[in-house]
Amino acid sequence: MFTDVRVYPERTVFASIKGDIDHHTAKSIRTQIDRTINDSDPKLLIMDFSEVTFMDSSGIGLVMGRYKLMTERGGEVIISEPAGYIKKVFQLSGIDKLTKIVSDPTGYIKEDVDTINEEEQTNEAKAY
Amino acid sequence: MKRKPINKMKMIFPTYSENERFSRSAVSSFISQLDPLLDEISDIKTAVSEGVTNAIVHAYPDSIGEVTIEVKIYTDRTVYIKIKDKGCGIEDVKKAMEPLFTSSPDEERAGLGFAVMQSFMDKVTVRSRPAKGTAVTLIKTLREKEQ
Ligand SMILES: Nc1ncnc2c1ncn2[C@@H]1O[C@H](COP(=O)(O)OP(=O)(O)OP(=O)(O)O)[C@@H](O)[C@H]1O
Ligand SMILES: [Mg+2]
Numbered sequence: 001m002f003t004d005v006r007v008y009p010e011r012t013v014f015a016s017i018k019g020d021i022d023h024h025t026a027k028s029i030r031t032q033i034d035r036t037i038n039d040s041d042p043k044l045l046i047m048d049f050s051e052v053t054f055m056d057s058s059g060i061g062l063v064m065g066r067y068k069l070m071t072e073r074g075g076e077v078i079i080s081e082p083a084g085y086i087k088k089v090f091q092l093s094g095i096d097k098l099t100k101i102v103s104d105p106t107g108y109i110k111e112d113v114d115t116i117n118e119e120e121q122t123n124e125a126k127a128y
Numbered sequence: 129m130k131r132k133p134i135n136k137m138k139m140i141f142p143t144y145s146e147n148e149r150f151s152r153s154a155v156s157s158f159i160s161q162l163d164p165l166l167d168e169i170s171d172i173k174t175a176v177s178e179g180v181t182n183a184i185v186h187a188y189p190d191s192i193g194e195v196t197i198e199v200k201i202y203t204d205r206t207v208y209i210k211i212k213d214k215g216c217g218i219e220d221v222k223k224a225m226e227p228l229f230t231s232s233p234d235e236e237r238a239g240l241g242f243a244v245m246q247s248f249m250d251k252v253t254v255r256s257r258p259a260k261g262t263a264v265t266l267i268k269t270l271r272e273k274e275q
Contacts, residue, residue: 020149022145023145023181023185024146024149026236030236054170054174054177056177056244057241057244058181060238061235061236061237061238062236064236064238065236085167085170085174089174092247093238
């Protein structure tokens with residue numbers, strides 16, 4: 001289980017969580033996200049749930065914890081693309097009143113064309 | 129429950145956190161013979177995960193113990209699940225079941241496990257004795273299949 005955490009321009013971090021979120025997996029997801037928060041000091045953390053396959057109340061703890069951390073730093077959290085059954089758990093916790101839940105996060109991410117091209121070139125170079 | 133179940137199963141496993149995923153999947157595949165709807169499966173999986181995680185996190189805080197899960201299914205599509213541990217028990221069950229109550233806030237626990245069980249199942253019963261253990265019973269009657 002890994003979380004794909006990417007840094008975008010304008011201090012935006014996009015964390016794509018994959019697989020099941022439970023007590024067993026929450027700790028490593030948390031560590032991976034917090035490492036990037038500490039390294040890149042974002043003002044916006046987008047937590048992407050589009051590839052989450054299961055979530056119990058450990059997921060509420062995970063989002064609440066990141067919400068507290070980001071609020072302390074003067075930043076914001078957005079929850080992106082949770083499936084219906086995950087949304088149900090969020091609504092029960094009331095966290096949907098503290099953070100935005102969006103079905104399409106692209107408007108919040110500014111792609112940096114230069115960096116992306118550079119990355120592609122490095123990948124091509126590696127292929128040889 | 130007075131009637132005879134049409135099928136039942138029992139499983140015992142140690143409180144390793146790896147077993148959270150295994151146990152909810154095992155229960156979900158056992159009840160699949162009732163052909164439940166997707167949202168019923170995810171409700172039951174989530175409730176089982178809450179009960180099992182509580183046994184793993186709270187019942188045996190500094191050791192590895194055992195969790196027993198019994199599942200029974202009935203002709204009227206009722207699913208009966210009992211999650212039992214022989215851990216530390218709960219001093220005040222009423223207080224423990226209050227939404228947002230948690231004995232371990234420093235571990236990023238939301239205190240919503242029982243609230244999730246209650247909202248996703250028809251009935252939740254908790255029996256507990258300090259130093260003896262806890263048994264959580266989850267009951268849900270699945271919707272009739274449309275012919
Ligand atoms: N099997 C158990 N043995 C001992 N104590 C328990 C058990 N189950 C629950 N408790 C007690 O009841 C409290 C509330 O449980 P609940 O599942 O609602 O919240 P939580 O586990 O603390 O947080 P969350 O489930 O949101 O991560 C726990 O903090 C714990 O003190
Ligand atoms: Mg719990």
